[in-house]
Amino acid sequence: MPALEQLDADFEKAWQDTAFRTEFNDLLREYVGRPNPLTEAKRLSEDTGLHVTIKREDLNHTGAHKINNALGQALLAVRMGKKRIIAETGAGQHGVATATVCALLGLECEVYMGEEDIERQMLNVFRMKLLGAKVNPVSSGTKTLKDALNEAMRDWVTNVDSTHYIIGTAAGPHPYPYMVREFQRVIGDEARAQYFERYALTPDAVIACVGGGSNAIGFFAGFYGDDSTRMVGVEAGGRGLTSGAHAAPLTAGSPGVLHGSYSYLMQDDDGQVIGTHSVSAGLDYPGVGAEHSYLKDLGRAEYVAVTDEEALDALQWVAHREGLICALETAHAFAALKIPGLFKPGERVIVNMSGRGDKDMVTVAGLLKL
Numbered sequence: 001m002p003a004l005e006q007l008d009a010d011f012e013k014a015w016q017d018t019a020f021r022t023e024f025n026d027l028l029r030e031y032v033g034r035p036n037p038l039t040e041a042k043r044l045s046e047d048t049g050l051h052v053t054i055k056r057e058d059l060n061h062t063g064a065h066k067i068n069n070a071l072g073q074a075l076l077a078v079r080m081g082k083k084r085i086i087a088e089t090g091a092g093q094h095g096v097a098t099a100t101v102c103a104l105l106g107l108e109c110e111v112y113m114g115e116e117d118i119e120r121q122m123l124n125v126f127r128m129k130l131l132g133a134k135v136n137p138v139s140s141g142t143k144t145l146k147d148a149l150n151e152a153m154r155d156w157v158t159n160v161d162s163t164h165y166i167i168g169t170a171a172g173p174h175p176y177p178y179m180v181r182e183f184q185r186v187i188g189d190e191a192r193a194q195y196f197e198r199y200a201l202t203p204d205a206v207i208a209c210v211g212g213g214s215n216a217i218g219f220f221a222g223f224y225g226d227d228s229t230r231m232v233g234v235e236a237g238g239r240g241l242t243s244g245a246h247a248a249p250l251t252a253g254s255p256g257v258l259h260g261s262y263s264y265l266m267q268d269d270d271g272q273v274i275g276t277h278s279v280s281a282g283l284d285y286p287g288v289g290a291e292h293s294y295l296k297d298l299g300r301a302e303y304v305a306v307t308d309e310e311a312l313d314a315l316q317w318v319a320h321r322e323g324l325i326c327a328l329e330t331a332h333a334f335a336a337l338k339i340p341g342l343f344k345p346g347e348r349v350i351v352n353m354s355g356r357g358d359k360d361m362v363t364v365a366g367l368l369k370l
């Protein structure tokens with residue numbers, strides 16, 4: 001608790017400091033490559049009868065939205081006088097983003113990663129090492145993301161004086177969900193301004209995939225003041241919600257406690273966390289950020305799930321029709337455009353393209369016969 005309270009106070013001070021904001025915004029522009037475009041998707045619009053635009057987080061340095069948060073937290077760590085950074089990673093995307101900003105800012109970096117994931121994501125492990133990070137294999141539990149998070153938390157409480165823990169999504173204990181949302185809200189703020197500039201309108205709906213919830217919450221936050229804009233979060237339905245093999249706590253879970261927060265969760269009758277499945281490693285997490293749980297209970301945001309198969313179809317659809325190869329996670333958001341009855345004809349929507357698909361090509365090639 002003292003570590004979290006210190007972090008809460010330090011973040012609050014930094015976030016209200018113009019010098020910190022300027023440093024963050026300058027690096028987002030000059031290093032990450034922001035603002036990224038808002039692309040009109042004419043052919044997806046034709047196919048769906050909707051008006052579709054796409055926010056292009058895939059064009060950020062390192063290929064996804066994760067660097068927005070990694071950069072913000074690394075700058076905060078420097079400000080707090082911490083020289084050592086730790087992080088957890090599943091597919092390796094957050095690990096790579098964290099190793100990247102640590103190289104940029106001259107910070108020592110150690111990444112916890114499940115042994116199972118290390119085997120599945122060799123290329124990202126190599127990238128992290130090339131960037132100067134140490135990758136610590138985690139052999140407990142299912143040897144995946146949730147176990148890596150446990151190990152990182154253990155390291156943090158042991159080394160809290162020297163170390164900052166960069167959580168990769170808007171989950172975990174306060175202040176993380178709030179802090180990560182604030183570092184990611186550049187997605188929504190930028191998209192809203194770009195949309196208004198081009199169409200002199202606000203969109204009818206914004207759509208994003210939800211793993212822990214960071215790209216979605218940062219995107220949605222830009223539209224909190226627009227009561228007429230729907231927010232649609234898309235979870236990993238895996239092999240189907242009735243199969244039990246999915247990662248959809250908001251659509252098919254129940255409230256419980258995991259990793260220091262109370263939120264929707266995949267758990268059994270005894271409150272034990274149950275195994276998850278998704279074709280996309282970045283959505284394969286049994287919990288979700290508390291703010292999404294709150295938005296769901298308020299009825300302000302809507303959450304749906306799409307299956308592995310629907311996501312794979314959407315990935316091919318967007319590639320064929322728009323020349324954009326998205327990440328498997330993002331493919332879930334695009335798949336929602338085809339859910340019968342979810343959107344009204346002519347509805348104006350923005351899909352957040354959270355990342356590009358390069359990292360998934362080996363997985364996808366193994367699943368598709370082309």
Ligand SMILES: *Cc1c(COP(=O)(O)O)cnc(C)c1O
Binds near residue numbers: 212283327330354
């Ligand atoms: C990690 C990742 C996600 C899922 O994480 P959130 O915190 O829910 O955003 C989604 N898309 C991409 C491309 C990712 O790398």
